[in-house]
Amino acid sequence: MLPLTQHEGVPFLPPPAGEEAARAALLGPGGFLSSQRLGLYDTKRNDPATPSALSNLSPYLHFGQLAPQRAALEAAKHRAK
Numbered sequence: 001m002l003p004l005t006q007h008e009g010v011p012f013l014p015p016p017a018g019e020e021a022a023r024a025a026l027l028g029p030g031g032f033l034s035s036q037r038l039g040l041y042d043t044k045r046n047d048p049a050t051p052s053a054l055s056n057l058s059p060y061l062h063f064g065q066l067a068p069q070r071a072a073l074e075a076a077k078h079r080a081k
Contacts, residue, residue: 015059022060026071032057033078 015021025031032038032055044053060066 022066
């Protein structure tokens with residue numbers, strides 16, 4: 001098996017870890033549920049040219065630092081009326 005190597009010129013920056021980082025990724029000023037990012041999600045979530053439209057919550061959900069129920073409950077507070 002060949003070792004994985006990083007392509008030159010493409011830095012690998014892992015997301016900050018932990019529950020506080022997950023909460024900031026969801027609710028912080030630049031978090032997914034901020035008005036500027038949440039507004040893009042409906043129309044641009046599948047557009048790779050608009051990375052700010054993506055939630056970027058996958059690592060926090062995967063490693064259990066953010067519960068899907070918590071994300072859903074917080075998102076429900078932002079539901080359009």
